[in-house]
Amino acid sequence: MKLYVYDHCPFCVRARMIFGLKNIPCEIVFLANDDETTPQTLIGKKMLPILVTDEGEIIGESLDIVRYIDAITGKPTLSDPASTVEAWIEEVSRLIYQLAIPRWSYSDYPEFKNESARTYFTQKKENVFGSFSTLMKESPALIKAVNIKLIDLDQILAALPTTERYSLTDILLYPVLRSLSIVKGVEWPVGLDAWRKRVATDCRVPLNDAIAI
Numbered sequence: 001m002k003l004y005v006y007d008h009c010p011f012c013v014r015a016r017m018i019f020g021l022k023n024i025p026c027e028i029v030f031l032a033n034d035d036e037t038t039p040q041t042l043i044g045k046k047m048l049p050i051l052v053t054d055e056g057e058i059i060g061e062s063l064d065i066v067r068y069i070d071a072i073t074g075k076p077t078l079s080d081p082a083s084t085v086e087a088w089i090e091e092v093s094r095l096i097y098q099l100a101i102p103r104w105s106y107s108d109y110p111e112f113k114n115e116s117a118r119t120y121f122t123q124k125k126e127n128v129f130g131s132f133s134t135l136m137k138e139s140p141a142l143i144k145a146v147n148i149k150l151i152d153l154d155q156i157l158a159a160l161p162t163t164e165r166y167s168l169t170d171i172l173l174y175p176v177l178r179s180l181s182i183v184k185g186v187e188w189p190v191g192l193d194a195w196r197k198r199v200a201t202d203c204r205v206p207l208n209d210a211i212a213i
């Protein structure tokens, strides 16, 4: 199987996670961010992740890929996401992406190996989120706000029933926190820090702590 991804992309992390958690082999292909032809040819739009199975089936939505791989080895094992965590993600996502997106554009991800790909990404995202230099200037206030939200999340996770098995809660939450790990100055509460490091190891998609800006 072949999974087309961008390394920075949280939706692609969802898809990468299920292969790691289930120990299913898959070739990960990091596509240049300005390669429009490959995704257009495969699914008719410029969007990743895309899975091409050994049978030639093409699946182009992150959660469809997760569900397909979850079911491939028999009975699906992922339970539904916790609504408290879903609500937290919904509330805090924009704040996290305002911090993460400019930093992604300054990072050495494989999808930005060519300068044309980095420029493509920057122009596209600045149209939506505003100037990256302004967002970087606003970082201290944004980081302060996100640090408060992480304390809430730590308590939300601590209140969930403990279970051995992974669930869609983990598949939805880890990519968002991995996105935030590119940001220097984030204060991870102890329980949450242990959680994200354990998931990183189990799903084999490393955090970005080492390259945080």
Ligand SMILES: N[C@@H](CCC(=O)N[C@@H](CS)C(=O)NCC(=O)O)C(=O)O
Binding pocket: 006, 009, 010, 011, 012, 046, 047, 048, 049, 060, 061, 062, 063, 124
């Ligand atoms: N609903 C899609 C969303 C995927 C998505 O938004 N992918 C982004 C990358 S994070 C993308 O490919 N955007 C087009 C682009 O980067 O040009 C999914 O869950 O797979």
